[in-house]
Amino acid sequence: MRILGIESSCDETAAAVVEDGRKALSGVVASQVDVHALYGGVVPEIASRAHTEALCGVVRGALEGAGLTAADIDAVAVTYAPGLIGALLTGLSFAKGLAYSYGKVLVPVHHIRGHIAANYLASPELEPPFIALVVSGGHTSLIKVEDYTKLTTIGVTRDDAAGEAFDKAARVLGLPYPGGAAMDRLASEGDKNRFRFTVGRVHDAEYDFSFSGLKTAVINLVHTLKARGEVIEGALKADIAASFTAAAVATVCRGVERLYENGEKLPLVLSGGVAANSHLRKALSSLAEGYGVKLYVPPLSLCGDNAQMIASQGYFELLSGAKAPLWQNAYACMEA
Ligand code: KG4
Numbered sequence: 001m002r003i004l005g006i007e008s009s010c011d012e013t014a015a016a017v018v019e020d021g022r023k024a025l026s027g028v029v030a031s032q033v034d035v036h037a038l039y040g041g042v043v044p045e046i047a048s049r050a051h052t053e054a055l056c057g058v059v060r061g062a063l064e065g066a067g068l069t070a071a072d073i074d075a076v077a078v079t080y081a082p083g084l085i086g087a088l089l090t091g092l093s094f095a096k097g098l099a100y101s102y103g104k105v106l107v108p109v110h111h112i113r114g115h116i117a118a119n120y121l122a123s124p125e126l127e128p129p130f131i132a133l134v135v136s137g138g139h140t141s142l143i144k145v146e147d148y149t150k151l152t153t154i155g156v157t158r159d160d161a162a163g164e165a166f167d168k169a170a171r172v173l174g175l176p177y178p179g180g181a182a183m184d185r186l187a188s189e190g191d192k193n194r195f196r197f198t199v200g201r202v203h204d205a206e207y208d209f210s211f212s213g214l215k216t217a218v219i220n221l222v223h224t225l226k227a228r229g230e231v232i233e234g235a236l237k238a239d240i241a242a243s244f245t246a247a248a249v250a251t252v253c254r255g256v257e258r259l260y261e262n263g264e265k266l267p268l269v270l271s272g273g274v275a276a277n278s279h280l281r282k283a284l285s286s287l288a289e290g291y292g293v294k295l296y297v298p299p300l301s302l303c304g305d306n307a308q309m310i311a312s313q314g315y316f317e318l319l320s321g322a323k324a325p326l327w328q329n330a331y332a333c334m335e336a
């Protein structure tokens, strides 16, 4: 079964064709990063307009890349939640029009489930049940994947997402948006023990995450240093990046570690934009090794937003009977 996936929840317009949920035949991403970089973050209205402009070409590119026409595909899978509401509506409306005009099934896909499915493409042998850790610009969640379409949330962030904390820390250090990847590189050059940031914890929920304290702490540190006349450059800048990254990685790992400490035995599956972080990958790999569980990590190309992951999850949703009506709505929130 060949599924065309469409993704437009934030600042990437993406389309892809995936066969039987596991084999990507094509994948096209039009990134809006350059447009939003001017403002230091995603401007929702500009994102919606840019998706509208890019969708036709991106979908055509994905079909041509797979050597297919719209008539050849079996279904259209589209992200319906969560994300920027205007951005989601552009992709959803396009997918509805395409599905209706070609008489194809429309499959609604939750963006977080899509991120997890990136691993079905990267690791053909991976099957539920497993524990998924989703770390992205908008989300940080620990989820038990009991089956392809049966997921139970174990822990979530109570405030900011991991990626948001990376982006805000990068911004205060003067790195261009989105700063996650630049922070990763800068942190490799610095001394992580120079500044001590508190690891975020939520007292009444051991698997939940919190990043807002860490975000505020790094911003306050930089402002204080600047007020003292320090120039945030060179080794000082790298040491702040390294110290922040160590605390952010420890914050992500804390909930995961508690879960395995409490006896969890299932494999650990990483996903989301922040899954590209080399320091996090290293820390999770030694954590998994310590508890004797297998760790699945997607390739860098499937960490950030893409449509292969939406088409992959769309396949499993379709097998379980999920079909969207033409009045399907988009939802900004997680719980949709
Ligand atoms: O999954 P994604 O593309 O979008 C959402 O669904 O939110 O994640 C984007 C996030 C951004 O915050 C970006 O800075 C972050 O992933 N990111 C990284 C790295 N590469 C991307 N964060 C830390 N280290 C990286 N290497």
Ligand code: ZN
Residues within 6 Å of the ligand: 111, 115, 136, 137, 272, 273, 304, 305
């Ligand atoms: Zn995402």
